[in-house]
Amino acid sequence: MDPAPVVRIGIRFQEKDRGSVRPMAHLFDSLAIRDVSFANRVFVSPMCQYSSTNGYANDWHFLHLGSRAVGGAGLVLTEATAILPEGRISPQDLGIWSDDQIEPLARIVRFIHEQGSIAGIQLAHAGRKASTYRPWDGQGTIPETKGGWKNVVAPSAGAFADHYPVPQAISNEGIGALVAAFAAAARRACEAGFRVVEIHAAHGYLIHEFLSPLSNQRSDAYGGSFENRTRILREIVVAVRRSWPERAPLFMRISATDWIDGGWDIQQSIELARQVKEIGVDLIDCSSGGIVPYAKVPVGPGYQTPFAEQIRRESRIMAAAVGMITSPVQAEHILATGQADAVIIGRQFLRDPYWPLRAARELGQAMSWPVQYMRAAPEGAKARVPVDLKNLKSCFEEQHAVPER
Numbered sequence: 001m002d003p004a005p006v007v008r009i010g011i012r013f014q015e016k017d018r019g020s021v022r023p024m025a026h027l028f029d030s031l032a033i034r035d036v037s038f039a040n041r042v043f044v045s046p047m048c049q050y051s052s053t054n055g056y057a058n059d060w061h062f063l064h065l066g067s068r069a070v071g072g073a074g075l076v077l078t079e080a081t082a083i084l085p086e087g088r089i090s091p092q093d094l095g096i097w098s099d100d101q102i103e104p105l106a107r108i109v110r111f112i113h114e115q116g117s118i119a120g121i122q123l124a125h126a127g128r129k130a131s132t133y134r135p136w137d138g139q140g141t142i143p144e145t146k147g148g149w150k151n152v153v154a155p156s157a158g159a160f161a162d163h164y165p166v167p168q169a170i171s172n173e174g175i176g177a178l179v180a181a182f183a184a185a186a187r188r189a190c191e192a193g194f195r196v197v198e199i200h201a202a203h204g205y206l207i208h209e210f211l212s213p214l215s216n217q218r219s220d221a222y223g224g225s226f227e228n229r230t231r232i233l234r235e236i237v238v239a240v241r242r243s244w245p246e247r248a249p250l251f252m253r254i255s256a257t258d259w260i261d262g263g264w265d266i267q268q269s270i271e272l273a274r275q276v277k278e279i280g281v282d283l284i285d286c287s288s289g290g291i292v293p294y295a296k297v298p299v300g301p302g303y304q305t306p307f308a309e310q311i312r313r314e315s316r317i318m319a320a321a322v323g324m325i326t327s328p329v330q331a332e333h334i335l336a337t338g339q340a341d342a343v344i345i346g347r348q349f350l351r352d353p354y355w356p357l358r359a360a361r362e363l364g365q366a367m368s369w370p371v372q373y374m375r376a377a378p379e380g381a382k383a384r385v386p387v388d389l390k391n392l393k394s395c396f397e398e399q400h401a402v403p404e405r
């Protein structure tokens with residue numbers, strides 16, 4: 001068989017950035033955030049698998065996430081993982097609302113770290129999109145007889161669409177409990193050994209429902225002005241930061257725009273990114289849409305990348321690009337031109353779990369291979385080494401008395 005063509009992209013661009021010059025990165029350059037070092041800048045996007053029973057991770061999650069680590073991703077993020085049972089999208093969502101759910105996740109985390117990849121978890125609450133069928137079983141509200149639940153909450157009592165649950169407007173007391181549930185979930189994530197937490201504030205789920213004027217009709221301290229609509233998110237960030245190790249990264253996924261006039265937009269995203277940077281968010285994962293079913297989204301290759309570029313430049317925070325990034329040259333170009341600090345890949349990773357191994361080869365960049373597969377590796381490739389967790393050990397112990405896993 002012919003060897004894969006090698007495309008060498010060796011130019012190291014430089015970005016003039018308000019006087020200072022930041023060196024541009026390549027796809028397979030490492031990335032350091034706080035005390036965590038990612039082996040490269042190819043991250044696995046959170047993708048619901050709808051395959052849990054009572055929120056527990058199982059063999060499917062082990063294989064699904066583990067194989068992307070074998071494939072060489074710098075970061076493997078779990079799917080949206082519910083912080084409360086009523087915060088699941090479907091009855092089959094993954095969860096982290098109970099201490100019993102830690103150990104099956106910890107097994108997966110250990111494997112990912114052995115592969116030299118960092119394990120991250122996306123913490124989520126589905127808001128008014130909760131208690132619905134998983135995609136291959138139906139659409140919209142799932143009845144209680146099939147595992148659905150009544151206590152669907154949102155900022156206001158409007159349904160996402162006709163066939164979706166009508167949520168109850170969450171009380172101020174409920175908001176306090178929710179913030180505490182995010183913090184408790186972060187503590188469990190720490191115990192499971194994750195090194196990255198990503199707060200899911202995108203795609204029309206609970207936090208995004210507070211951010212967007214299209215779904216937030218509250219007239220109290222959590223609705224109305226930008227300051228009020230973003231309040232719950234700032235409270236969650238502060239609470240999560242208190243229970244998540246100081247030296248471990250905190251990411252946030254946002255929908256940079258609702259794609260609807262009068263909705264949440266890029267200017268508000270830029271201001272939000274500036275604010276959350278000050279309270280401990282390290283990287284914004286820039287997605288879009290999801291708040292209403294009728295938005296017209298101009299989907300195409302790299303269609304959300306300009307949001308990452310703008311947020312990175314104007315909010316002066318690290319940003320990751322996501323959305324129809326499929327080819328190695330495209331991904332390399334995004335990094336080499338300073339549009340993002342990392343690329344996050346979803347469906348292409350479902351098509352090819354070993355995408356990074358192939359991409360490195362095509363780009364002529366160096367990356368390690370699993371030691372078990374060295375006989376198939378390109379000449380000169382190095383064998384994987386497990387993630388060095390030593391530098392985080394003490395901080396996990398200091399903050400939580402959690403022993404190293």
Ligand SMILES: Cc1cc2nc3c(=O)[nH]c(=O)nc-3n(C[C@H](O)[C@H](O)[C@H](O)COP(=O)(O)O)c2cc1C
Binds near residue numbers: 346
């Ligand atoms: C099967 C599937 C499940 C998804 N689940 C999640 C999720 O749990 N959390 C999330 O933030 N986005 C989720 N998404 C969105 C992806 O993370 C990603 O943002 C989107 O697919 C666009 O990237 P892509 O073009 O590389 O697939 C999901 C996408 C797919 C295809």
